[in-house]
Amino acid sequence: xxxxITPRAKDYSQWYVDIVREAKLADYSPVKGCMVxxxxxxxxxxxxxxxxxKMFKDTGHVNAYFPMLIPQSFMEKEAEHVxxxxxxxxxxxxxxxxPDESGKKLKPKGKLEENYVLRxxxxxxxxxxxxxxxxxxxxxxxxxxxxxNVYRWEMRTRLFLRTxxxxxxxxxxxxATAEEAVEETIRMLGVYxxxxxxxxxxxxxxxxxxxxxxxxxxxxTYCIEAMMQDKKALQAGTSHFLGQNFAKAFDVQFxxxxxxxxxxxxxxxxxxxxxxxxxxxxxxxDDGVVIPPRLxxxxxxxxxxxxxxxxxxxxxxxxxxxxxELKDKGIGFRVDDRANVTPGFKFAExxxxxxxxxIELGPRDLAEGNCIATLRHSREKxxxxxxxxxxxxxxxxxxxxxxxxxxxxxHQDANTHQVNSYSDFKEFIAADSGFALVHWAGDxxxxxxxxxxxxxxxxxxxxxxxPEDGECMLTGKPSKQRVVFAKAY
Amino acid sequence: xxxxITPRAKDYSQWYVDIVREAKLADYSPVKGCMVxxxxxxxxxxxxxxxxxKMFKDTGHVNAYFPMLIPQSFMEKEAEHVxxxxxxxxxxxxxxxxPDESGKKLKPKGKLEENYVLRxxxxxxxxxxxxxxxxxxxxxxxxxxxxxNVYRWEMRTRLFLRTxxxxxxxxxxxxATAEEAVEETIRMLGVYxxxxxxxxxxxxxxxxxxxxxxxxxxxxTYCIEAMMQDKKALQAGTSHFLGQNFAKAFDVQFxxxxxxxxxxxxxxxxxxxxxxxxxxxxxxxDDGVVIPPRLxxxxxxxxxxxxxxxxxxxxxxxxxxxxxELKDKGIGFRVDDRANVTPGFKFAExxxxxxxxxIELGPRDLAEGNCIATLRHSREKxxxxxxxxxxxxxxxxxxxxxxxxxxxxxHQDANTHQVNSYSDFKEFIAADSGFALVHWAGDxxxxxxxxxxxxxxxxxxxxxxxPEDGECMLTGKPSKQRVVFAKAY
Numbered sequence: 001x002x003x004x005i006t007p008r009a010k011d012y013s014q015w016y017v018d019i020v021r022e023a024k025l026a027d028y029s030p031v032k033g034c035m036v037x038x039x040x041x042x043x044x045x046x047x048x049x050x051x052x053x054k055m056f057k058d059t060g061h062v063n064a065y066f067p068m069l070i071p072q073s074f075m076e077k078e079a080e081h082v083x084x085x086x087x088x089x090x091x092x093x094x095x096x097x098x099p100d101e102s103g104k105k106l107k108p109k110g111k112l113e114e115n116y117v118l119r120x121x122x123x124x125x126x127x128x129x130x131x132x133x134x135x136x137x138x139x140x141x142x143x144x145x146x147x148x149n150v151y152r153w154e155m156r157t158r159l160f161l162r163t164x165x166x167x168x169x170x171x172x173x174x175x176a177t178a179e180e181a182v183e184e185t186i187r188m189l190g191v192y193x194x195x196x197x198x199x200x201x202x203x204x205x206x207x208x209x210x211x212x213x214x215x216x217x218x219x220x221t222y223c224i225e226a227m228m229q230d231k232k233a234l235q236a237g238t239s240h241f242l243g244q245n246f247a248k249a250f251d252v253q254f255x256x257x258x259x260x261x262x263x264x265x266x267x268x269x270x271x272x273x274x275x276x277x278x279x280x281x282x283x284x285x286d287d288g289v290v291i292p293p294r295l296x297x298x299x300x301x302x303x304x305x306x307x308x309x310x311x312x313x314x315x316x317x318x319x320x321x322x323x324x325e326l327k328d329k330g331i332g333f334r335v336d337d338r339a340n341v342t343p344g345f346k347f348a349e350x351x352x353x354x355x356x357x358x359i360e361l362g363p364r365d366l367a368e369g370n371c372i373a374t375l376r377h378s379r380e381k382x383x384x385x386x387x388x389x390x391x392x393x394x395x396x397x398x399x400x401x402x403x404x405x406x407x408x409x410x411h412q413d414a415n416t417h418q419v420n421s422y423s424d425f426k427e428f429i430a431a432d433s434g435f436a437l438v439h440w441a442g443d444x445x446x447x448x449x450x451x452x453x454x455x456x457x458x459x460x461x462x463x464x465x466x467p468e469d470g471e472c473m474l475t476g477k478p479s480k481q482r483v484v485f486a487k488a489y
Numbered sequence: 490x491x492x493x494i495t496p497r498a499k500d501y502s503q504w505y506v507d508i509v510r511e512a513k514l515a516d517y518s519p520v521k522g523c524m525v526x527x528x529x530x531x532x533x534x535x536x537x538x539x540x541x542x543k544m545f546k547d548t549g550h551v552n553a554y555f556p557m558l559i560p561q562s563f564m565e566k567e568a569e570h571v572x573x574x575x576x577x578x579x580x581x582x583x584x585x586x587x588p589d590e591s592g593k594k595l596k597p598k599g600k601l602e603e604n605y606v607l608r609x610x611x612x613x614x615x616x617x618x619x620x621x622x623x624x625x626x627x628x629x630x631x632x633x634x635x636x637x638n639v640y641r642w643e644m645r646t647r648l649f650l651r652t653x654x655x656x657x658x659x660x661x662x663x664x665a666t667a668e669e670a671v672e673e674t675i676r677m678l679g680v681y682x683x684x685x686x687x688x689x690x691x692x693x694x695x696x697x698x699x700x701x702x703x704x705x706x707x708x709x710t711y712c713i714e715a716m717m718q719d720k721k722a723l724q725a726g727t728s729h730f731l732g733q734n735f736a737k738a739f740d741v742q743f744x745x746x747x748x749x750x751x752x753x754x755x756x757x758x759x760x761x762x763x764x765x766x767x768x769x770x771x772x773x774x775d776d777g778v779v780i781p782p783r784l785x786x787x788x789x790x791x792x793x794x795x796x797x798x799x800x801x802x803x804x805x806x807x808x809x810x811x812x813x814e815l816k817d818k819g820i821g822f823r824v825d826d827r828a829n830v831t832p833g834f835k836f837a838e839x840x841x842x843x844x845x846x847x848i849e850l851g852p853r854d855l856a857e858g859n860c861i862a863t864l865r866h867s868r869e870k871x872x873x874x875x876x877x878x879x880x881x882x883x884x885x886x887x888x889x890x891x892x893x894x895x896x897x898x899x900h901q902d903a904n905t906h907q908v909n910s911y912s913d914f915k916e917f918i919a920a921d922s923g924f925a926l927v928h929w930a931g932d933x934x935x936x937x938x939x940x941x942x943x944x945x946x947x948x949x950x951x952x953x954x955x956p957e958d959g960e961c962m963l964t965g966k967p968s969k970q971r972v973v974f975a976k977a978y
Contacts, residue, residue: 029556029614030614063528065526072595098576117586148638151557153599
């Protein structure tokens with residue numbers, strides 16, 4: 001188990017791959033660039049889905065499902081969009097297979113009149129439908145979300161973080177005014193921030209992307225940006241104000257309440273299975289995964305310890321009382337009562353899989369009226385009285401959740417620095433020193449130059465940044481606020 | 490609304506399409522053969538998923554996710570499987586798009602070395618992974634389910650019932666012995682039956698498919714078969730015992746507890762978004778959708794009625810008390826307090842969308858201490874006292890659920906008949922008289938002949954059929970039990 005995991009200090013990148021595979025979160029597949037999400041990893045996705053779906057519904061959204069195939073001609077309609085995605089589109093050209101000449105293998109048959117692509121994102125097919133569904137301001141706003149798989153051909157893949165196929169949710173909303181659409185864009189960014197910080201225990205910086213980094217087809221793109229343990233940035237969610245670009249591309253006009261015609265205003269926003277990678281790289285350690293309690297499938301693992309058969313009955317009776325208490329409190333748990341596995345093996349596996357709290361209970365503990373709780377993230381051991389244990393556990397889970405956030409926030413703060421000259425910046429980035437807060441007034445070509453020279457990119461223009469007069473580190477032009485540059489996943 | 494719905498008596502098939510589109514359950518899409526599942530329809534799928542997922546987990550299964558692209562060569566490995574699915578496979582041949590000669594349109598670029606197909610079902614890619622995950626009997630059983638989209642090119646489509654892309658779940662389990670795998674196959678058929686009867690309120694006949702109707706690659710296929718209002722059969726779920734076919738095709742062997750090597754035994758089982766069509770065609774009427782309470786997104790619709798502004802405050806206060814009571818009881822509801830819409834319009838829409846219970850509350854009701862409940866499925870109106878309303882509603886919802894089942898069961902019983910000769914059978918089927926219980930000992934060729942001559946197929950060999958000696962209606966050969974023949978969707 002842990003002995004198969006490369007230590008972070010030795011090779012962070014290899015540590016990440018090792019942990020994903022050893023903890024059975026995901027596996028490579030025989031399909032180039034695609035992964036298999038194994039049950040341990042999928043359970044994390046289910047926790048993410050459950051909470052986000054609730055937050056989307058609480059903000060008035062409903063779910064729907066649109067086709068995964070998009071007619072090739074749809075990709076031609078929005079100029080920036082096609083430029084952004086054409087190179088990554090998997091293309092369906094045939095509608096069946098038939099035996100080849102040898103009779104032993106297959107070949108495609110039924111060439112299609114029009115090709116389809118696998119959705120890289122669904123703006124085009126959704127706006128083609130919105131054209132039928134939106135006639136008047138009374139049909140607005142339309143607040144629809146989709147949970148789906150998408151496909152973007154990738155050359156350099158990385159489990160969870162960058163794969164050809166991934167799972168995500170994509171919200172697509174339609175509004176009568178620009179103001180409403182912008183409000184929605186920012187509202188959903190707020191939902192993502194709330195989720196990242198209060199459920200993933202991952203501090204993020206909300207803000208705007210630069211022109212060069214925005215979504216193809218958006219007027220502007222908001223994002224939340226997080227710092228991983230190796231000080232690299234990870235884009236954890238994006239929310240786009242699309243203006244009237246897709247309404248114009250798909251001719252979606254509506255009758256306003258003033259009886260005139262106008263194009264509909266749009267947003268889209270999404271997060272994906274990459275969040276699983278973000279959780280791993282924010283909290284985990286050399287012994288395995290660390291999962292924040294609010295997203296753990298089973299926040300508590302109970303390990304009964306009974307070497308002799310005669311001890312077993314009383315220990316299991318105590319475990320039963322404890323699980324009933326946990327159930328009453330709505331705390332998820334699992335009991336590891338496998339007979340032919342040693343406690344040591346169970347403990348190592350519990351650390352690898354990342355149960356936030358492990359509770360051991362043996363005959364001696366029982367005699368003393370206690371059980372032993374171990375917190376996964378800090379290794380802290382606590383002796384808990386067997387009366388009112390569930391209440392204690394509930395408090396501990398809250399504490400763990402908070403400590404994980406605090407630890408990640410301290411790491412982010414400690415590795416975010418103001419940098420004032422381009423030469424200092426190059427040194428800072430070369431030394432992997434984290435987030436550089438710099439003054440910036442360059443254009444997209446300037447950003448490309450910085451990226452080529454340092455591998456760092458403009459991650460985010462913070463929404464809550466301090467106003468401060470300065471000069472762009474590259475061009476010397478005046479700047480009103482610092483932005484974040486960093487190397488990124 | 491209802492005036493746009495063709496009556497069932499006039500044209501059942503058109504009624505179905507009208508109701509799906511008027512109730513905004515689904516819509517045709519610009520992608521040939523594919524539908525869009527609209528929010529009202531998707532909410533039904535979410536209810537189905539929530540309950541089934543719980544039942545799968547309660548029987549020890551976990552979820553995972555496998556790639557939607559399957560290497561073409563995988564389809565060549567299991568002979569029956571390829572024969573069953575090759576003709577329906579959408580084929581991906583290129584990895585990107587580029588501008589064509591005109592510079593205005595796109596054309597595929599990056600021809601792939603090996604083609605991929607969109608999964609028509611996932612046995613092949615899953616068993617390719619199981620080869621890596623299963624070494625010993627200690628790795629078994631492996632009980633994995635996947636919620637996913639699948640693709641089978643279809644010429645003649647029908648919203649929810651038959652579309653090229655559809656959503657489903659597919660369970661894929663691996664076992665050490667044939668007995669265990671058969672037990673699992675039958676267990677999951679039982680889960681499907683439980684779900685169909687107790688949640689969808691749809692009586693089903695569980696049993697075996699004939700050789701000619703089984704899943705391509707299965708040793709045998711179990712199914713649940715339901716009768717729609719037009720007396721046609723609908724296959725609502727299947728559970729397959731796959732023997733060692735896929736283990737052999739993908740070379741998945743394991744070390745047994747006797748230290749020998751054996752191929753792994755397999756099952757697979759699935760239900761799809763077609764269940765939404767089954768709910769509609771089992772319960773709905775000429776005015777709209779009827780949804781069984783246990784699968785309704787909102788079992789209760791509350792309609793406050795206040796013509797004058799001064800009535801509004803007291804009516805809304807009573808509605809608030811009522812919703813609080815419903816919430817405490819865990820009963821889902823929605824309040825339709827739109828200001829510029831007449832009660833008549835709201836009632837018609839409530840019937841169209843299928844809220845199981847509609848509750849009206851106006852100033853006069855309030856003065857009398859009552860509210861008026863209308864049951865969607867029977868139009869029964871009840872006056873309920875405003876004290877303890879939620880308790881009454883909970884009881885009513887149970888009653889509605891039961892009455893829907895009873896009504897559907899009575900319909901199935903009334904239209905299931907023993908038929909003893911082939912000439913009677915032809916007459917029975919031509920008159921659309923429902924399920925024919927006939928003696929049968931024919932082979933696949935005989936089944937084909939019956940289908941060509943009558944359009945009826947062998948739907949199911951009932952598991953709980955009465956043993957009865959008889960003679961095959963077509964061949965005269967001896968038979969031990971009656972089977973069900975019918976026209977089907």
